[in-house]
Amino acid sequence: MASKTLFSIIPCVKRKEEKEEKEERKRSFLKNGSMLLKDLIASCDGKSHPIRCYSASELIRATNNFDPSCVIDGSPFADLYRGILDDRTVIIKKHYVDKAIRDIIISMQMSTHKNSLKLLGCCLEFDGPALVFENAGKGLLNNHGSLVVDNELLPWKTRLRIARQLASALTYLHTAFPRPIVHRNLSPTCILLDDDYVPKLFDFSDSITIPPDQLYVQENFAKWTVGYGDPYYQKHYISSEKTDVYSFGVLSLVFLMRRRATYWNEARNVLQCLTENPKLNVSDGQIQIETIADPKILKEVGGDEQAQQQLQDFLALALLCIQEKTEARPDMIDVAKELVRIDKSILP
Incomplete structure (x- = not known):
């Protein structure tokens, strides 16, 4: 008799749990809706x-x-x-x-x-x-700078095209709406590639809209991806379109150098940022592209002077984007235009 009572209770408990689950979904729907x-x-x-x-x-x-x-x-x-x-x-x-x-x-x-x-x-x-x-068939653009997708190292032309198309998406984010929107957390983890290696920007969880009659947003704290964060934003908690420009500059260096945005020093006791690389801080003249570019790229371009100039121009643009003073950085729309020019500097 007791066993029959027990078995009769089980369906009731299950129905109660299902009812509670439906009620919880309803509450979530109303709250989120x-x-x-x-x-x-x-x-x-x-x-x-x-x-x-x-x-x-x-x-x-x-x-x-x-x-x-x-x-x-x-x-x-x-x-x-x-x-x-x-x-x-x-x-x-x-x-x-x-x-x-x-x-x-x-x-x-x-x-x-x-x-x-x-x-x-x-x-x-x-x-x-x-x-x-x-769907984006190729998945996430990896976060460690190897630029290997499907066991294939992305060639320079593909990297340049990805940079150009991402600059277009960020320009749209900054200019296409009634007020500029700042992504605030640009890094490879918010970039997917489709089957044709076309980049798809996503993850706007941390995005912020600049209010009317303001040029920036003053925040109470800063959140960024290590290696990609704008130093001015980290120090002053101020977000603007130039916050994204800095992160894009770091991403461009990752594309060009095939290096992580952060890496350990030789003693493996200090985490360094790619932007602090001594090879990028040459004050007495132009940086020699062969000292910093990915060897794979250098092998691709060989002795082609036009291609080498293209790399040099891309580097110059990336370095302009990561200037410490925000006013020294270009607007994203100018970055996008320059990348179109760089891409077209060598005819297919």
């Missing part, structure tokens, strides 16, 4: 950016219940999964901190640019909302 609506009204300037709202069960099925085998990249703040949704491969970003709404808003606004990862929709039923993006 109200936050999203508020930010949409504030940021979209009356324009419509339709995206689909997915259910939690759809994303759970797409990722096999967020199985670790589906993870592309992870951090304490969010995990990136690859899954199958509506018979297509997608990338799903599941947030764990309260930054998802900002990420959704900016991702939606940036989806019209070909070098920004297109947002397909979101799910508001988790405690931390999840974003659903188009």
Whole structure:
């Protein structure tokens, strides 16, 4: 008799748990939905950016219940999964901190640019909302400076094209909306490559909009990726478009030198930044490109004087971007224009 009573209780407990789970998803949806609506009204300037709202069960099925085998990249703040949704491969970003709404808003606004990862929709039923993006077959641009994708070292022309296209996306972020938006945390971990090695900028969790009648945002603290952070931002907690320009300059040096943005000294007791490399701090004349460029690139260009000048011009632009004084750095739109010129300096 007791065993029959026990078995009759189990379905009741299960139904209660399912009911509580549904109620929790409903509460999360209402909380996140109200936050999203508020930010949409504030940021979209009356324009419509339709995206689909997915259910939690759809994303759970797409990722096999967020199985670790589906993870592309992870951090304490969010995990990136690859899954199958509506018979297509997608990338799903599941947030764990309260930054998802900002990420959704900016991702939606940036989806019209070909070098920004297109947002397909979101799910508001988790405690931390999840974003659903188009797939990018080659995955993340690695963070260690090797520039190896699918066991293949990216050639110079591809690296230059990636830099040019990223500069275009950042220019769009800075200029295409009613107020400039600063990414604030540009690094290889927020760049995906599609099957044709076309870069897709994403992760706008830390992005900030410069308010009307202001040229910058004064913050209470600074957050950055080590090696890519603007020293002025780190010291004064001031964000502006020039914050992104500095990070882009570091990224350009990584492309040119095939070095990490940070590395240990020979004694392995001090972590150094690439921007502190003595070879980049030559005060008595022009830096010789053969002393700092990736040997793979030097082998590619050989004795071609035009190609060597192209490398020299790219280096000069990168060094201009990482000037300590923000006013000495170019605007992103000028960086983009110069990269177009550099790219076209050698006819195919």
